Structure formats: C-alpha cells, structure tokens
Amino acid sequence: MNWFYLVCLLVPLGCMVLLDHRFRLFLFADARRGALVLGVGVAVFLLWDLVAIGLGFYGRGQGEALSGVELLPHLPVEELVFITFLCYLTMVLHGLVGRFVVRSPEATVVREPGPTALGASEAVSGPPRDHVPPRSAGTPRTTERPGGAS
Known part of the structure; x- marks a missing residue:
C-alpha cells in the first residue's frame, strides 16, 4: 500500500483550512451553514460517483500511489x-473572490482586535476604506479644497 495520493490531497486540504x-x-x-453546504456538495458528487460506478462508467484504478483502501467496491x-477537497476548494475560492475581488459590503472583513506587526490593535468593519457614500440629488457639490482654501 502506498499513501502518496492521499497525502497529496490532505496537504493542500489542510492549507485551505x-x-x-x-x-x-x-x-x-x-x-453551521458552511458544514451544511459542504455536506450537500460532497453528497451530490458521491451520489454521482455511485451512479457512474453502478452503470459501469467508472471503476477503481490500479495506480501505485493509491492506498488500496476502498469504502465500497470501486470507491x-x-x-x-x-x-x-474539490467542494471545499470551490467554496474557499468563492469566499476569496467575494472578499478581495468583488469587495461587496457583505464580504467586508471583521477581525477581532489583536496584535499586528507593529504591536497595535485594530478592528476592521464596515464598508471598504475607499467607499464613498453616494451624494443625494439635492445636495450641492462643493469646490472647497482641504484646508479651507477655495
């Protein structure tokens, strides 16, 4: 038995965690919601595999990197x-894109206060720092510069 492939799956899974x-x-x-989504995703793909195995489309390979442990025949x-790994990767990527690419207010980071690289504490919440609230239609635009000079 060789456990190489299993280890190659578990290491990046641990990194994603x-x-x-x-x-x-x-x-x-x-x-709670994450475990539910992950469980449903795993169940759907596992059911898909079981149907494919039952119909003869799919079978266990004989690679040297496999452990040899089967949950069911050909599985x-x-x-x-x-x-x-596939389901968790998809959801972590979804979270990363929502947090760092889309920058929606719902995806804003909320961190517990704690030490930073400089030893200070910080709490980040609310909209992104570059967020400027929209100006209402009746509000006049000002041309005043910082420091009071016009």
Whole structure:
C-alpha cells in the first residue's frame, strides 16, 4: 500500500483550512451553514460517483500511489477525500473572490482586535476604506479644497 495520493490531497486540504481560518472565508465564517453546504456538495458528487460506478462508467484504478483502501467496491477512500477537497476548494475560492475581488459590503472583513506587526490593535468593519457614500440629488457639490482654501 502506498499513501502518496492521499497525502497529496490532505496537504493542500489542510492549507485551505488554514487559509479559511485566517480570512474566515467559509467554514470559519459560519460553521453551521458552511458544514451544511459542504455536506450537500460532497453528497451530490458521491451520489454521482455511485451512479457512474453502478452503470459501469467508472471503476477503481490500479495506480501505485493509491492506498488500496476502498469504502465500497470501486470507491477508494481517496475519492471521498478528493470530492471533499474539490467542494471545499470551490467554496474557499468563492469566499476569496467575494472578499478581495468583488469587495461587496457583505464580504467586508471583521477581525477581532489583536496584535499586528507593529504591536497595535485594530478592528476592521464596515464598508471598504475607499467607499464613498453616494451624494443625494439635492445636495450641492462643493469646490472647497482641504484646508479651507477655495
């Protein structure tokens, strides 16, 4: 038995957990909802695999990197870990895009106060710093410069 492929799946899965924990992207943002979404995703793909196995479209490979442990005939343990990895990767990427690309107010980081690189504390919440609230239609535009000079 060789566990190389399983280890190659578990290491990046662990890295994604650390990334999720650091930025609170998916499971660490809302554990209950995250576990439900992850469980449904894994169940759908596992059902898909079981149907494909039952219809003869899919079978267990004989690679040297596989552990040899099967959950069911033609369903290696690595397949379950891969499905979990795939679903978790998708949701962490969704969280990253929502947080750092789209920059929606709902995706704003809320951090607990704690030490930073300079030793100070910070709490980040609310809209992004570059957010400027829209001006209402009746509000006149001012041409005043900073410092009071016009």
